Amino acid sequence: xxxxxxxxxxxxxxxxxxxxxxxxxxxxxxxxxxxxxxxxxxxxxxxxxxxxxxxxxxxxxxxxxxxxxxxxxxxxxxxxxxxxxxxxxxxxxxxxxxxxxxxxxxxxxxxxxxxxxxxxxxxxxxxxxxxxxxxxxxxxxxxxxxxxxxxxxxxxxxxxxxxxxxxxxxxxxxxxxxxxxxxxxxxxxxxxxxxxxxxxxxxxxxxxxxxxxxxxxxxxxxxxxxxxxxxxxxxxxxxxxxxxxxxxxxxxxxxxxxxxxxxxxxxxxxxxxxxxxxxxxxxxxxxxxxxxxxxxxxxxxxxxxxxxxxxxxxxxxxxxxxxxxxxxxxxxxxxxxxxxxxxxxxxxxxxxxxxxxxxxxxxxxxxxxxxxxxxxxxxxxxxxxxxxxxxxxxx
Amino acid sequence: xxxxxxxxxxxxxxxxxxxxxxxxxxxxxxxxxxxxxxxxxxxxxxxxxxxxxxxxxxxxxxxxxxxxxxxxxxxxxxxxxxxxxxxxxxxxxxxxxxxxxxxxxxxxxxxxxxxxxxxxxxxxxxxxxxxxxxxxxxxxxxxxxxxxxxxxxxxxxxxxxxxxxxxxxxxxxx
Numbered sequence: 250x251x252x253x254x255x256x257x258x259x260x261x262x263x264x265x266x267x268x269x270x271x272x273x274x275x276x277x278x279x280x281x282x283x284x285x286x287x288x289x290x291x292x293x294x295x296x297x298x299x300x301x302x303x304x305x306x307x308x309x310x311x312x313x314x315x316x317x318x319x320x321x322x323x324x325x326x327x328x329x330x331x332x333x334x335x336x337x338x339x340x341x342x343x344x345x346x347x348x349x350x351x352x353x354x355x356x357x358x359x360x361x362x363x364x365x366x367x368x369x370x371x372x373x374x375x376x377x378x379x380x381x382x383x384x385x386x387x388x389x390x391x392x393x394x395x396x397x398x399x400x401x402x403x404x405x406x407x408x409x410x411x412x413x414x415x416x417x418x419x420x421x422x423x424x425x426x427x428x429x430x431x432x433x434x435x436x437x438x439x440x441x442x443x444x445x446x447x448x449x450x451x452x453x454x455x456x457x458x459x460x461x462x463x464x465x466x467x468x469x470x471x472x473x474x475x476x477x478x479x480x481x482x483x484x485x486x487x488x489x490x491x492x493x494x495x496x497x498x499x500x501x502x503x504x505x506x507x508x509x510x511x512x513x514x515x516x517x518x519x520x521x522x523x524x525x526x527x528x529x530x531x532x533x534x535x536x537x538x539x540x541x542x543x544x545x546x547x548x549x550x551x552x553x554x555x556x557x558x559x560x561x562x563x564x565x566x567x568x569x570x571x572x573x574x575x576x577x578x579x580x581x582x583x584x585x586x587x588x589x590x591x592x593x594x595x596x597x598x599x600x601x602x603x604x605x606x607x608x609x610x611x612x613x614x615x616x617x618x619x620x621x622x623x624x625x626x627x628x629x630x631x632x633x634x635x636x637x638x639x640x641x642x643x644x
Numbered sequence: 645x646x647x648x649x650x651x652x653x654x655x656x657x658x659x660x661x662x663x664x665x666x667x668x669x670x671x672x673x674x675x676x677x678x679x680x681x682x683x684x685x686x687x688x689x690x691x692x693x694x695x696x697x698x699x700x701x702x703x704x705x706x707x708x709x710x711x712x713x714x715x716x717x718x719x720x721x722x723x724x725x726x727x728x729x730x731x732x733x734x735x736x737x738x739x740x741x742x743x744x745x746x747x748x749x750x751x752x753x754x755x756x757x758x759x760x761x762x763x764x765x766x767x768x769x770x771x772x773x774x775x776x777x778x779x780x781x782x783x784x785x786x787x788x789x790x791x792x793x794x795x796x797x798x799x800x801x802x803x804x805x806x807x808x809x810x811x812x813x814x815x816x817x818x
Contacts, residue, residue, distance in 0.1 A: 250817045255803065258815065259775040262749075262756035267674040269743035270683065273691075277665040280694045281658050408723070571808055 318353040322365040322411030328611025335518045335547040345505035358546035359519040369407035376403040383431035426513045435502035442468035457486035522546040527640040535566040549610040573627030582620030584634025679721040693717045711783035759809040767802035
């Protein structure tokens, strides 16, 4: 498939299939009116959707006490009940007077640590550059998945989200976690110039001459994305873009610090976890599958499957497994899906056909049949499972 | 004199916005729908995008207009994905709830569109910009705020996934 053919196929398909979406004939006028302080047309949801959302919100409030918390971050509304008793209040807040970081609650099942966070900048016109300088539990470094994070970006107003991270192996048997989060908040000490516009000749999309000129004039020059521009005599254009780096002392920033610390008792959640006992291996025609992790915790059911080709030379060992756009799903022993929810992990691990890491949130042992399985179920409408890897549940 | 100048500038700005809305509203609506999987949210995203465009117009220095607008649209869609209530919305890609289309579509159109919409977000936005909106690799990099190498990597992985999703389903992949 050539690039041009693929582009044509996608454009044709989407332009046909999405042609029912209607433009607003007076959108420009609405925008201008809103910009001048008049009311803009708000989202028009169908009445049923509005009622459903209201119902969801009311129910969520019952669980979440109207706050953004770890349950609302991690789960859909109907998945929260099982984990709710294991949520530990944190109520941590740190501020430097302009930027405030709060954590409401946390949840740890011995496999993953999750907590919500809300970050806000009370002076949106003064964007700051937060950088997470320490994120540890019991002194061991933790990692985030690198998405939806507040660090290494220019923070204007702020937002709420959360962190969901797998514990390193050395922490998976500990009873207590002392979590420390230290964020350096970097405020420019010189006037800021934000580059915009584009120059097709330049891959970063802005005019390097203008950037250099503004640097010479004493500005901190933002590249229009998440970084800033410095003078670099060795570079062809005389500049380099700093992105994703820790600001150095030589950079024109003043640093303030946000420090949050909280302790979690993992014992209750760990005691409530139920390890499953899969078969040692599942030998198929062209590959062999082995569960690397199979456990039910208050967060959900973790199923990690490793596939190994029976013949290492066989490049199509998994073709039959993924035929029909099959994807791994939680099923009963016959391959019938138990839940069609999106897994909490899976996509974030990228697409490696040999390693499947799935976490089905909010699944409790009491709601499961005697045999469950990670099955590869076709998404072609047939509902057929290409392969079933059953685990008998014996409590 | 001062106010007359400002009034004149505002008028030009409104005319520019009108032209941009005419030129890009349809594409942005389809882009946002494929990104967010929800018609109402997509309409909101388009409205929000043009609001940001209107505010930013005076500071815009020129260049690839489409890449600039797509960047704003992608950031707007990402922000919407970050919101708490979005977690309560069914994120599965589906097309059944769309209004009736004025042009006939085939089963292949349906399959391809769903395959694109089902890609992980990072691959999806790259595919939408590069293949669907027709931006160049450099423009896509600019709009996504990543390197060209990053764009190539995302597109490569996305193409792999699309191939697996589409091959043998009425789509000639040769």
